[in-house]
Amino acid sequence: MPPFDVPEGDPFGPHNLPYGVFSPDGSSDRRVGVRLGDHVLDAGAAARALDFPHAELLSAPNLNPLLAAGPAVWAEVRAALTEWVTRPAHREAVEPLFHELAHVTLHLPFEVADYVDFYASEHHARNVGQIFRPDSPDPLTPNWKHLPIGYHGRAGTVVVSGTDVVRPSGQRKAPADPAPVFGPSIRLDIEAEVGFVVGVPSAQGTPVPLTGFRDHVFGLCLLNDWSARDIQAWEYVPLGPFLGKSFATSVSAWITPLAALEDARVAPPERTHPLLPYLDDSAPGVEPGGYDLRISVAINGQVVAEPPFSTMYWTAAQQLAHLTVNGASLRTGDLYASGTVSGPAEGQRGSLLELTWNGRDPLELPDGKRAFLEDGDVVTFTAWAPGKDGGRIGLGEVEGRIVSG
Amino acid sequence: MPPFDVPEGDPFGPHNLPYGVFSPDGSSDRRVGVRLGDHVLDAGAAARALDFPHAELLSAPNLNPLLAAGPAVWAEVRAALTEWVTRPAHREAVEPLFHELAHVTLHLPFEVADYVDFYASEHHARNVGQIFRPDSPDPLTPNWKHLPIGYHGRAGTVVVSGTDVVRPSGQRKAPADPAPVFGPSIRLDIEAEVGFVVGVPSAQGTPVPLTGFRDHVFGLCLLNDWSARDIQAWEYVPLGPFLGKSFATSVSAWITPLAALEDARVAPPERTHPLLPYLDDSAPGVEPGGYDLRISVAINGQVVAEPPFSTMYWTAAQQLAHLTVNGASLRTGDLYASGTVSGPAEGQRGSLLELTWNGRDPLELPDGKRAFLEDGDVVTFTAWAPGKDGGRIGLGEVEGRIVSG
Missing domain, CATH: 2.30.30.230 (Fumarylacetoacetase, N-terminal domain)
Structure with missing residues (x-):
């Protein structure tokens, strides 16, 4: 045609x-x-x-x-x-x-400058807290509702959809092990995320306010923050994720301009805690910063989750304001990701960690059970957003196949 | 002349x-x-x-x-x-x-690709552990002796020596505060570090072994990992330092090639725990990875510490092997820093956090006491290494002045 x-x-x-x-x-x-x-x-x-x-x-x-x-x-x-x-x-x-x-x-459609990953879904953060700290009275850390938690990832290993992902090796240590062992990760996971692409740079020492979001951010893409849970668990205290994440991050080949998503803009969930002024998106003159993106996660062609981006507690505009409030500058090509998108329902969780509850409840796929990813597995995220007159705006897919190291 | x-x-x-x-x-x-x-x-x-x-x-x-x-x-x-x-x-x-x-x-002598910061001084890690977890039986986290802990920092805010550093603003929350407050950092600190500059890239999926260090790393520089302790303390659980560090990192204007430091090579401290093979620098054919660099830290011209780089537990070669063991690739211009250099003696500590024991024992400077940095303070790191025949190899200084935000 x-x-x-x-x-x-x-x-x-x-x-x-x-x-x-x-x-x-x-x-x-x-x-x-x-x-x-x-x-x-x-x-x-x-x-x-x-x-x-x-x-x-x-x-x-x-x-x-x-x-x-x-x-x-x-x-x-x-x-x-x-x-x-x-x-x-x-x-x-x-x-x-x-x-x-x-x-x-x-x-890869752009040269990635710095890459930051956030942790902006309350449902995801609560699930992770319950899995790893089941006895804690509050699954969220005390700072969670006050700031969008984030950390820097490795820009040099961001790859385009379709690139094979080599299973990483590293140290892991089960609580009962006397010492760490080395080998290929046995808990290789996905994280379904949305990545935002910065166009216009900013000066060091000058924060970008909430209202500056659309002056700096060009568009968005789907992103898979591949995660080796065993490597991550052993390494991440006290300075955060490092080798458990840095081996690869996949992005879709298509960057959807924000201008194509005007009809997908929505208000974020109600804020349960008062926000400091630089993050307060209920203030007069601040536009709603949410986007209604319907994500679908498939393993070997079978849909296993449908995470709704509209449920994210922290918006991309808040993340940008936070990222720069200390005077950190932006560069053209900066990429920042939302963190795993998980909705309130079981079928809306954007990681295997949550979908299988840390491996306890493996997924049933046509080719067998899955607690975590096996070599040869192909993971595909797709998404669409509401467009004009009931139409749909498609996001580019992000796909990757696991190969042995 | x-x-x-x-x-x-x-x-x-x-x-x-x-x-x-x-x-x-x-x-x-x-x-x-x-x-x-x-x-x-x-x-x-x-x-x-x-x-x-x-x-x-x-x-x-x-x-x-x-x-x-x-x-x-x-x-x-x-x-x-x-x-x-x-x-x-x-x-x-x-x-x-x-x-x-x-x-x-x-x-700035090179375009920084990715920036990673390690935490490789045992003395520093023990001091920090004692300051923040005084009741813990071991000031080191359980992973500390098994792997060089590191995290990614912001490459886009690496600046050359001589660049003013704007005091960052951000959220902080003292334990007794009911909610975080926002304002300029009141605990602005330094970290005296050595940065290593990667020349030759590596392929994604292919680790660089210990013996590959000198095939990939071109040289080193002095580095100041400016740190806002109050911002860092509130934000860093569970995903590590972010805005407490990302506002600025200063490097010296001169990159010293490793070839100039042949006479400064030393064996690292004795390893107290057995190392996994990819980190074992006692294996046959592995060269000693330490460097004898004598650092000097001055505030407003007064020397306040002399951290000895030879005391670092983890070497730059081990850091490179660890950084890539999961298959993460290297790019030309990757910069990775040692973490704060602190020796065993009180006068050898590379941060104000340690030198003042978290502000308890302020430094006495000619112009007054210092728990943390004040606006107008000029911080200068210099260093030298042993050269041929008793000579000295100077490292370029790294200097920065604090200005109000």
């Missing part, structure tokens, strides 16, 4: 237009692409053919120049792309510049 | 030759420089003048191309530089390419 004739109701229709980086089959050069249905538009080629003033931003080997250009340019580029893929007058010029998705290679 | 006539015994003599990036006064272009005494050689200009085959590596605006080139090229470049600055035959060609240190601006 020709690209312009994307079916009505396709989640990658002309209201979506996420950005990625691709190489056509047989080529190694990287080009900015925009997805329409099951095609990719060579955005740089289209911009040059139509004498678009920002053609240079779309002719780079990654999205970073576009990310850095800021909200006014993002809007101009999106408006232009929308015209090119919808106006019959452009069809003749633009249609030859599409490639079938099946005939391109998709790359 | 002409640059060639650097005095005998100068810690920045021709046996040292650290690398940096500078701009001459009145110019904004960034050039690779090599320090000799109180001068900087424009290394790219010298290489071009003398038709050196690797001139391109020395003509970049930062050290990253040289870092990526690997040990064989590092040795060729160092041998050539040594010739240029010592052979009278080169004097006429090279001497005009020196600039006085007083007439250049020094820049």
